[in-house]
Amino acid sequence: MRVLAAMSGGVDSAVAAARAVEAGHDVTGVHLALSKNPQTYRTGARGCCTIEDSRDARRAADVIGIPFYVWDMAERFHEDVVEDFYAEYANGRTPNPCLRCNEKIKFAAVLDRAVALGFDAVATGHYARKGEDGLLRRGVDPGKDQSYVLAVLTPAQLAHSLFPLGDTPKDLVRAEAEERGLAVARKPDSHDICFIADGDTSGFLKNRLGSKDGEIVDSATGEVLGSHDGSHQFTVGQRHGLGLKRPAADGRPRYVLSITPVDNRVEVGPREALRVDRIRTGRPVWLAAERTGDFDAQVQLRAHGEVYPAVVTADAHGLTAVLRKPAYGVAPGQALVVYDPDAEHGDAVLASGTIDTADAAAPVEAAGV
Incomplete structure (x- = not known):
């Protein structure tokens, strides 16, 4: 296959690109330029799209031996991710910009361009897997699993996506990077919001929202x-x-x-007042066959967060999840991701939706959860 490897400048995407080459694919590397003013990017390895990251991605592509390009996605990123971030906070909600970036940029704008250029798939360094049934599944490293932030993908987008690292723990990925001679082998993981240069989210919002x-x-x-x-x-x-x-x-x-x-x-x-066990979302994205009515499931409310057994009701308006044990501090704007609770397919993502409301309701008993 012709594969476009999205290279962020970190160790994960570098090893993913190298594995795609090793698997026999015709691979081209691409780094996404997401800032209109690159000089405002923070220095060091705290973000995921700094100037240093672009240089690291290019050096990794040279070591791997693949063509490398930089795509300017700054305008699209600003409209779909940064403006959404402002709007959500202005409306009292708490967005996840990394999830929105996956939805709107990496697996929409980038994938659309890649397919138009004749590529068959986009490969990323996310820790997730695709099962033989085509469903999105958790990565084998529970501490690094990123199926939650990928649950916004449509089945069509998922069909054109590759996740070469999903079956490997992070420490082995770093060891492999060293063996391959990749300088990013020990580069720290990114944690901050990449478009907030100094990490001051409150100040960033105040500058725009006043x-x-x-x-x-x-x-x-x-x-x-x-x-x-x-x-x-x-x-x-x-x-x-x-x-x-x-x-x-x-x-x-x-x-x-x-x-x-x-x-x-x-x-x-008090903390007790944060207790919720009923969560409602807007219209969901179904990664598996769409369901209606009530069904048993497991739900996750934050990236790397706790998993809750629940009864999920799907209708024309969205999803309602009634948790079997309470959660605390669930904010509108976050994502609810629904997993199959079946023992054989318990790591498969069924659907996701953006949380509209979260409140306390009488617990519901459901067999099989």
Whole structure:
């Protein structure tokens, strides 16, 4: 096959490209330029698309012996990822920009261009697998599994995707990179949001969304406990950085329970008030055969987060998941990813949806979960 290897400049995508070559594919490497102003990128290996990363990707392609190009995706990235990030926070939601980048850039814009140029597939360094049935499955390294952030892919996109690292633990990938002579073998993993140069998310949002004085209030009594200069600086479940005037009467910490952008109001309360066991999403993306009605499943609410047995109801409006055990601090805007609970296919992704609401409901008993 003709394969386009997306090379971020990290160890994972470099080894993935090398494995694609070793598998006999005709491979071309590409690095995505995502910033309109590259000089604003942070230095060092804290992000996933810095100037240094571009140079590292080119050097890796030279060692592997494949053609290498840089594609300018800055405008598309800004529109589909950065602007979405602003809009979600402005509406009191907490987005996952890496998930949005996979959905809109790496497996939409890039894949569309790749297919138009005659490539058969795009290979990435994600830790996930494709089963013989074509379904997306967890990577074998549970600490690195990235099926959650890939669950936004459509079946058609998944059919044109390759994940060469899904069957390998991360430490063995690094060892392989050293054996192949790749200079990125010991390069640290990226963790920060790549388009926030200094890692200051609050400051980044304030620069765009501005400042507006608002109140932080006790959810139970309505008492004003503090003030802030923009509700977009908070997320549901947040504990630190609240700047409250005095501690709770019982001495326990307070958490953000809700955000109301219309009146710039942030409500706080005890951890118990964060308990949810019913989660609703908008229209889902189905990676497996679409289902209707109730079915048993396992759901994940955060990347690398806990997995919850649940009863999921699918209808024309979206998904409703009733958890068999409560979760805490679930924020609208995050993704709910549904996995098959069957023992044989328990790591297969069925669907995903963006969370609209999360609240407490009576637990539902369901056999087989």
